[in-house]
Amino acid sequence: MTGYRHPDTVAPHNTPGLQRARMLDTKALAELLDVSVDTVKRMRRDATGPRFITVSGSIRYAPWDVRAWIEGNASQGGK
Incomplete structure (x- = not known):
């Protein structure tokens, strides 16, 4: 099939450098986050982690969603 890209390699068109992520x-x-698998599961359950999708019953995270979540949760430090 010409032009087919496996769903695991699809990135938004406006995400430079992630076309093959x-x-x-x-x-x-x-x-990646240097936490336990249980912590990631807890964040998913509590809706405090990055967006995820379910593919054939398997949980997957898009790198651009993880990046957005990290940037959205970064603290400035200080008081």
């Missing part, structure tokens, strides 16, 4: 599973996100 792979979706992250729970373990990969935990490793």
Whole structure:
């Protein structure tokens, strides 16, 4: 099939440099954030973590959603 791109490699058109980025599973996100898998699951359950999608029953995180979540939760420090 010409032009087909596996869903795990699809990125928004306005996200430069992520055209071939792979979706992250729970373990990969935990490793990226340096937290436990249980912490990621808790954040997902409590709706405090990055957006996710379910693909054939598997949870996946888009790198651009993870980045937006990190940037949206960054503190400025100080008081």
